Amino acid sequence: LLHQFQSPPGSTILGFCHSVPSRRRGEIRASMEASSGPRRSSAQEPDGPGDGADLISSLPDELLLLVLARLPCAADAALTGVLSRRWLGLWAGLRQIVFRGVALPSLEAALGRVATTPPAVSLLKIRVPIKQQRGPVPMEHRTDSAGVPINSLLRAAARLDPEKIDFRLPSGLIDRSLAVDLPRFHRATSIALDLSPITLAVPAGADFPALETLSLARCSTDLDALLSCCPRLRTLRLSTARDITVNSPSLQELVVCCETSMTRHVDIVAPALKQLVISLTAVDHSISVLAPMVEKVSWHCQYLGPRIVFGVWSLNKVQLQSAEIQGEPSSLCIYACAYSAFFHAQASHFKQEIEKHMVAAFSCLELHLITTGHAFGALVFHLLGMNRIRTATRRLKVVLQRSALKEVCPPYCLCESNWRSQTISLDALEEVEFNGFSGADHEFDLLELILGCAPTLKRMIVKLSDETSASNDGCAKIVNILKACSSVECDVYHSSG
Secondary structure (H helix, E strand, O other), X not given: OHHHHOOOOOOOOOOOOOOOOHHHHHHHXXXXXXXXXXXXXXOOOOOOOOOOOOOOOOOOHHHHHXXXXXXXXXXXXXXXXXXXXXXXXXXXXXXXXXXXXXXXXXXXXXXXXXXOOOOOOOEEEEEOOOOOOOOOOOHHHOEOOOOOOHHHHHHHHHHOOOOEEEEEXXXXXXXXOEEEEOOOOOOOOEEEEEEEEEEEEOXXXXXXXXXXXXXXXXXXXXXHHHHOOOOOOOEEEEEOOOEEEEEOOOOOEEEEEEEEEEEEEEEEEOOOOXXXXXXXXXXXXXXXXXXXXXXXXXXXXXXXXOOOEEOOEEEEEEEEEOOOOOOOOOEEEEEEEEOOOOOOOOHHHHHHHHHOOOOOOOOEEEEEEEOOOOOOHHHHHHHHOOHHHHHHOOEEEEEEEOOOOOOOOOOOOOXXXXXXXXXXXXXXXXXXXXXXXXXXXXHHHHHHHHHHHOOOOOEEEEXXXXXXXXXXXXXXXXXXXXXOOOOOEEEEEXXXX
């Protein structure tokens, strides 16, 4: 085995298999020592019970490669050469190469042993190991730009010209950021790279003519330059990208997950896009999405701290979600929390921030509000007054969440503004649902105001909180209000129901 991988003199293990557990390496050494005596041909008589002819090794290479392909790692496949010379080096003919647990310094030499003769490699999957332990990565397992042959390793992978490549480095293995050239994978239909902290540079004249699926995690690159080299790209997956600039005429699915990093800029131009999945954390960001053909959207934007406020309300999260069942309406969900510490109304800023997330059509508006004792009518009518919400919303759902902190509005609190005198034409609104209705006066005022502004309202659903469910007076008051609108179907539910 030594000459196959150019291991140091005296070594008794494959150069790229240093990560094999010591117990197993001992077994292999013992096996090698036991096999150092005179060899017996497979046709010889057995030495004792259970010992017989080696019928497996007499099979043709094609069948033996099918056996090796069932092993979880190419290192395991190479170790079969310990058992029989017939298997020696046979692993290099595998067309699906998986290196799982192979030390980083040995990978390039291992890739150099893979046969490049037809048929070509269909899959190259690399998982670099790191010792599982608590705390930071020990210094002996780290390396820097001088010790990590990532450039040459990727070039060695490109020489195999795989159809699919999946390469992942463990976090913390590299001390500082590296700049790496992305080689040309001419046959690759799928590329998945999880390399941190690495910046991928796209060489001039590079092209990926067959690439249909691209996944980039924990590594940065010039997306505009890269996507211009991918004329057939259908699916793009990104994570931890601070600036998301996607311009692709062929892209049909875009998945972005940037919850662990702050996103500052989103600019998407994808005329053929059908599915858009985005989850990000915002920092005063700009959003532009041009995707007229999109059919399925899952948009989640989280806000850290009171960055976007309206009166006493802080914007926590905005979601735009397509229905899972075909024919059901898409929903715009707004999450906000009331704090008495905020006394500055930023109406235009609040509206503009929410409008950024209206990247697709919707007909259901959901408001999830943590009230902390404050009236929410001003916020509800402020949102319903936005032109796109007012004309699109057919169903309004208000979910009231009670916080453990019981607050009482101070005198002249901003939550008690002149919202009761507002009039908005809610011509599209057909159904209203209140969840967690507590029976406060401002909640009854909001019910009456909505009933007066929605001439086409067909149904009103009120789900009472635990406190209101126990009060017959609260139920009776709701019934009296709803009786005034004989054309509206009214349903009142107790919390137990």
